[in-house]
Amino acid sequence: MLSSSQRPVAPELDVIQWFNTPSPLSLEKLRGEVVVLEAFQMLCPGCVSHGLPLAARIHTSFGPNVNVIGIHTVFEHHAAMTPVSLEAFLHEYRIAFPVGVDRPASDGAIPATMERYQLRGTPSMVLIAKDGTIRHQAFGQVDELAVGAALARLIDEEPSHCDIDGGCRPKETL
Amino acid sequence: MLSSSQRPVAPELDVIQWFNTPSPLSLEKLRGEVVVLEAFQMLCPGCVSHGLPLAARIHTSFGPNVNVIGIHTVFEHHAAMTPVSLEAFLHEYRIAFPVGVDRPASDGAIPATMERYQLRGTPSMVLIAKDGTIRHQAFGQVDELAVGAALARLIDEEPSHCDIDGGCRPKETL
Amino acid sequence: MLSSSQRPVAPELDVIQWFNTPSPLSLEKLRGEVVVLEAFQMLCPGCVSHGLPLAARIHTSFGPNVNVIGIHTVFEHHAAMTPVSLEAFLHEYRIAFPVGVDRPASDGAIPATMERYQLRGTPSMVLIAKDGTIRHQAFGQVDELAVGAALARLIDEEPSHCDIDGGCRPKETL
Amino acid sequence: MLSSSQRPVAPELDVIQWFNTPSPLSLEKLRGEVVVLEAFQMLCPGCVSHGLPLAARIHTSFGPNVNVIGIHTVFEHHAAMTPVSLEAFLHEYRIAFPVGVDRPASDGAIPATMERYQLRGTPSMVLIAKDGTIRHQAFGQVDELAVGAALARLIDEEPSHCDIDGGCRPKETL
Numbered sequence: 001m002l003s004s005s006q007r008p009v010a011p012e013l014d015v016i017q018w019f020n021t022p023s024p025l026s027l028e029k030l031r032g033e034v035v036v037l038e039a040f041q042m043l044c045p046g047c048v049s050h051g052l053p054l055a056a057r058i059h060t061s062f063g064p065n066v067n068v069i070g071i072h073t074v075f076e077h078h079a080a081m082t083p084v085s086l087e088a089f090l091h092e093y094r095i096a097f098p099v100g101v102d103r104p105a106s107d108g109a110i111p112a113t114m115e116r117y118q119l120r121g122t123p124s125m126v127l128i129a130k131d132g133t134i135r136h137q138a139f140g141q142v143d144e145l146a147v148g149a150a151l152a153r154l155i156d157e158e159p160s161h162c163d164i165d166g167g168c169r170p171k172e173t174l
Numbered sequence: 175m176l177s178s179s180q181r182p183v184a185p186e187l188d189v190i191q192w193f194n195t196p197s198p199l200s201l202e203k204l205r206g207e208v209v210v211l212e213a214f215q216m217l218c219p220g221c222v223s224h225g226l227p228l229a230a231r232i233h234t235s236f237g238p239n240v241n242v243i244g245i246h247t248v249f250e251h252h253a254a255m256t257p258v259s260l261e262a263f264l265h266e267y268r269i270a271f272p273v274g275v276d277r278p279a280s281d282g283a284i285p286a287t288m289e290r291y292q293l294r295g296t297p298s299m300v301l302i303a304k305d306g307t308i309r310h311q312a313f314g315q316v317d318e319l320a321v322g323a324a325l326a327r328l329i330d331e332e333p334s335h336c337d338i339d340g341g342c343r344p345k346e347t348l
Numbered sequence: 349m350l351s352s353s354q355r356p357v358a359p360e361l362d363v364i365q366w367f368n369t370p371s372p373l374s375l376e377k378l379r380g381e382v383v384v385l386e387a388f389q390m391l392c393p394g395c396v397s398h399g400l401p402l403a404a405r406i407h408t409s410f411g412p413n414v415n416v417i418g419i420h421t422v423f424e425h426h427a428a429m430t431p432v433s434l435e436a437f438l439h440e441y442r443i444a445f446p447v448g449v450d451r452p453a454s455d456g457a458i459p460a461t462m463e464r465y466q467l468r469g470t471p472s473m474v475l476i477a478k479d480g481t482i483r484h485q486a487f488g489q490v491d492e493l494a495v496g497a498a499l500a501r502l503i504d505e506e507p508s509h510c511d512i513d514g515g516c517r518p519k520e521t522l
Numbered sequence: 523m524l525s526s527s528q529r530p531v532a533p534e535l536d537v538i539q540w541f542n543t544p545s546p547l548s549l550e551k552l553r554g555e556v557v558v559l560e561a562f563q564m565l566c567p568g569c570v571s572h573g574l575p576l577a578a579r580i581h582t583s584f585g586p587n588v589n590v591i592g593i594h595t596v597f598e599h600h601a602a603m604t605p606v607s608l609e610a611f612l613h614e615y616r617i618a619f620p621v622g623v624d625r626p627a628s629d630g631a632i633p634a635t636m637e638r639y640q641l642r643g644t645p646s647m648v649l650i651a652k653d654g655t656i657r658h659q660a661f662g663q664v665d666e667l668a669v670g671a672a673l674a675r676l677i678d679e680e681p682s683h684c685d686i687d688g689g690c691r692p693k694e695t696l
Contacts, residue, residue, distance in 0.1 A: 043433075043440045048396060061319040080436030085391075088428030092391045145235040148322020153330065155323075217607075217614045222570065254610030259565075262602030266565045409667040493583040496670020501678065503671075 007133035010035075010126070011116035013071065015100030017083050019090055025069060025098055027132060034066045034154040035128040039073045039102075039114060042081050042089040044122045050141055051123025052095060057144075058151065059097045065155045070099035073114040073122060078104065127151065130159045181307035184209075184300070185290035187245065189274030191257050193264055199243060199272055201306060208240045208328040209302040213247045213276075213288060216255050216263040218296045224315055225297025226269060231318075232325065233271045239329045244273035247288040247296060252278065301325065304333045355481035358383075358474070359464035361419065363448030365431050367438055373417060373446055375480060382414045382502040383476040387421045387450075387462060390429050390437040392470045398489055399471025400443060405492075406499065407445045413503045418447035421462040421470060426452065475499065478507045529655035532557075532648070533638035535593065537622030539605050541612055547591060547620055549654060556588045556676040557650040561595045561624075561636060564603050564611040566644045572663055573645025574617060579666075580673065581619045587677045592621035595636040595644060600626065649673065652681045 010027055018024050027035060038055035040047035052070070059068040074081045083101050090099060102111035117126060120139040127136040127150055136150055184201055192198050201209060212229035214221035226244070233242040248255045257275050264273060276285035291300060294313040301310040301324055310324055358375055366372050375383060386403035388395035400418070407416040422429045431449050438447060450459035465474060468487040475484040475498055484498055532549055540546050549557065560577035562569035574592070581590040596603045605623050612621060624633035639648060642661040649658040649672055658672055 043436050045441055057317075057319055061317055062323075077436035077440070080433040082433075085428040085430075085433050088391050088425035092425070093393055143231075143235055144318045145231055145322035145325070148319035149236075149326035149329075151319070152323035152326040156327065156330070217610050219615055251610035251614070254607040256607075259602040259604075259607050262565050262599035266599070267567055405665075405667055409665055410671075491579075491583055492666045493579055493670035493673070496667035497584075497674035497677075499667070500671035500674040504675065504678070 007129075007135065009132055010037075010128045010134045011113070013037075013069070013100055014103040014112035014116070015071070016103050017101040019087060019099045020096060021098035025067075025100065027128065030067055031132050032130050032159045034130060034151065036066055036068045036151070037071055037117075037124075037126040037128065038068065039071045039117070039119055039122055039124040039126070041074055041076070041122045042072065042086055043077060046140065047123040048093070051125070052093065054142065054144060054147070055097065055125070056095065058147070061148075062151060062155070066151055068097040070095065070097060071102050071113055072099060073102040073111050073119065073124075074104070075109045075111065075114060075122075078109075127154060129154050130157055181303075181309065183306055184211075184302045184308045185287070187211075187243075187274055188277040188286035188290070189245070190277050191275040193261060193273045193275075194270060195272035199241075199274065201302065204241055205306050206304050206333045208304060208325065210240055210242045210325070211245055211291075211298075211300040211302065212242065213245045213291070213293050213296055213298040213300070215248055215250070215296045216246065216260055217251060220314065221297040222267070225299070226267065228316065228318060228321070229271065229299070230269065232321070235322075236325060236329070240325055242271040244269065244271060245276050245287055246273060247276040247285050247293065247298075248278070249283045249285060249288060249296075252283075301328060303328050304331055355477075355483065357480055358385075358476045358482045359461070361385075361417075361448060362451040362460035362464070363419070364451050365449040367435060367447045368444060369446035373415075373448065375476065378415055379480050380478050380507045382478060382499065384414055384416045384499070385419055385465075385472075385474040385476065386416065387419045387465070387467050387470055387472040387474070389422055389424070389470045390420065390434055391425060394488065395471040396441070399473070400441065402490065402492065402495070403445065403473070404443065406495070409496075410499060410503070414499055416445040418443065418445060419450050419461055420447060421450040421459050421467065421472075422452070423457045423459060423462060423470075426457075475502060477502050478505055529651075529657065531654055532650045532656045533635070535559075535591075535622060536625040536634035536638070537593070538625050539623040541609060541621045542618060543620035547589075547622065549650065552589055553654050554652050554681045556652060556673065558588055558590045558673070559593055559639075559646075559648040559650065560590065561593045561639070561641050561644055561646040561648070563596055563598070563644045564594065564608055565599060568662065569645040570615070573647070574615065576664065576666060576669070577619065577647070578617065580669070583670075584673060584677070588673055590619040592617065592619060593624050593635055594621060595624040595633050595641065595646075596626070597631045597633065597636060597644075600631075649676060651676050652679055 012027050015024065036055065036058055038051060040051050055068050055070065058066060072086050086101065102113045104111050124139045125142055126134060129135050135154060186201050189198065210229065210232055212225060214225050229242050229244065232240060246260050260275065276287045278285050298313045299316055300308060303309050309328060360375050363372065384403065384406055386399060388399050403416050403418065406414060420434050434449065450461045452459050472487045473490055474482060477483050483502060534549050537546065558577065558580055560573060562573050577590050577592065580588060594608055608623065624635045626633050646661045647664055648656060651657050657676060
């Protein structure tokens with residue numbers, strides 16, 4: 001867990017295409033709510049065997065209290081993991097939560113959102129609080145009890161009455 | 175989750191022998207702390223395959239914030255699951271948390287603590303809050319994320335400044 | 349197990365591209381050897397979770413005594429499971445045995461080899477004897493002990509001294 | 523696999539009590555049939571998680587062609603794994619094949635049958651051919667495909683027309 005002073009603001013998602021959502025999502029629009037980002041690649045075995053199943057269990061277990069968002073952060077085999085292939089993958093694996101396609105880099109392999117979050121690889125899970133800050137960021141397999149505990153605490157947090165940019169307003173106007 | 179008014183006080187344990195603890199445990203002595211009771215039988219396949227492993231993960235993941243206590247609630251095959259057999263079982267399965275042997279009934283099959291909690295069978299998990307009340311009670315397989323979330327909330331609760339028997343004191347003196 | 353009179357000759361593979369083999373394979377060239385065909389689709393969850401892992405274990409366990417051949421029989425999501433995507437899949441999942449891409453149908457969804465074998469879906473496993481006939485064909489999850497037993501018997505069969513087309517020659521000239 | 527000249531005759535079982543069989547079994551009476559011995563201890567985690575489940579799958583998959591026999595070879599925690607406890611264990615884990623209790627040593631820990639077979643520990647699996655010789659002996663986790671293959675070959679062997687003691691008779695009289 002990051003201490004209060006170490007909490008970086010979660011960078012905005014840079015997504016070129018969305019699945020499983022009627023309209024594009026943004027962290028800005030989700031401010032005030034808890035968000036779980038699950039960064040994955042459809043051909044990453046660890047994502048298929050444990051990363052995505054855990055994200056799906058969070059989606060089911062916490063319902064509307066947590067926004068689970070998949071980010072398809074392709075950093076290798078780009079031609080193999082196109083949005084067309086991803087769409088079939090999401091269908092076959094019955095992924096029901098929203099998934100965004102991370103913007104490919106104009107040069108180099110690492111896509112935009114993955115770069116902003118400095119992720120080490122896939123699968124990676126990022127927990128974002130109602131105040132828009134990153135609270136946990138984990139690569140690889142994670143402790144399911146600890147994730148459940150962390151999410152409960154984020155859900156129970158009072159929404160901050162201060163913008164992350166510094167301005168504070170009375171709670172009533174939030 | 176039980177609402178506040180429905181929260182029964184957790185009955186005291188009735189244990190005839192303890193393992194993995196230098197001195198006998200009681201819920202009374204643990205008042206003010208979170209307790210997980212894992213009721214099991216050493217020859218119950220579901221206890222071996224998922225009940226006890228989850229209890230062990232809670233013990234590891236939450237450390238001193240949660241008191242995991244196994245209760246050997248033998249209600250069948252009594253001659254087969256004696257304390258002598260249990261001790262070897264705990265050794266072989268490397269169960270590290272305290273385990274108490276539920277007091278056999280003088281008549282009938284259901285041991286004393288199991289009877290007090292009206293458990294449906296094994297494995298059963300009971301979550302007890304700092305105020306000594308039962309908050310969750312589940313038979314069979316449980317949702318690990320939900321258990322993690324519930325424990326976080328119990329850990330974060332202020333210890334009640336009221337005894338469950340009715341007397342209230344200023345917080346400072348707790 | 350099919351009785352001797354029911355044993356159909358295994359139709360030839362119709363493959364447009366090969367991976368993990370220096371030169372194209374054919375059942376004709378493999379006459380006299382035991383062959384396991386594993387028909388799969390890279391985005392079929394059952395293929396990933398049990399069909400391909402079992403094929404890989406056969407490849408490892410039986411070594412040169414059994415020719416394990418994967419056939420990518422795409423019958424849905426054609427644009428999503430192109431040879432380019434398949435190549436990355438084989439790399440990421442460390443599939444080491446030869447894999448051929450089944451020839452897409454000119455009309456309709458079922459590719460050529462899948463059609464010839466009248467496969468019900470993926471994963472499907474076909475065991476082919478040294479004499480070129482089909483001995484077992486199974487859709488879905490299979491009994492690993494039974495597969496091991498069937499392969500041992502196919503390995504131990506004397507190569508037939510008769511062509512499947514009817515001509516018989518002395519064993520010495522085989 | 524042991525070569526023909528290395529094949530030791532399987533020592534007779536030394537069992538003090540049988541479960542799941544109307545009358546005591548002996549290898550002598552089973553001469554001419556394939557036998558799988560599964561040596562286990564009821565409180566050995568590896569026996570519960572993979573040794574006994576594989577033995578049960580062999581029992582189901584090969585039916586009357588293979589005699590699966592469990593041997594409870596207790597070499598530690600003797601007071602914890604008595605026949606009374608074993609009986610409840612077999613009931614709870616739904617072990618359906620015959621199980622014999624290995625004769626405890628008069629001095630020392632290793633029971634009689636385990637000593638005769640020089641087993642390294644539990645779980646151990648021993649495959650015995652129709653001619654009464656040991657063909658495979660394995661400690662720990664085993665390759666299920668290889669076991670299936672080995673059993674098929676043992677099932678397909680002609681019963682020897684020679685006694686293991688040296689006497690040979692015409693096949694017709696066997």
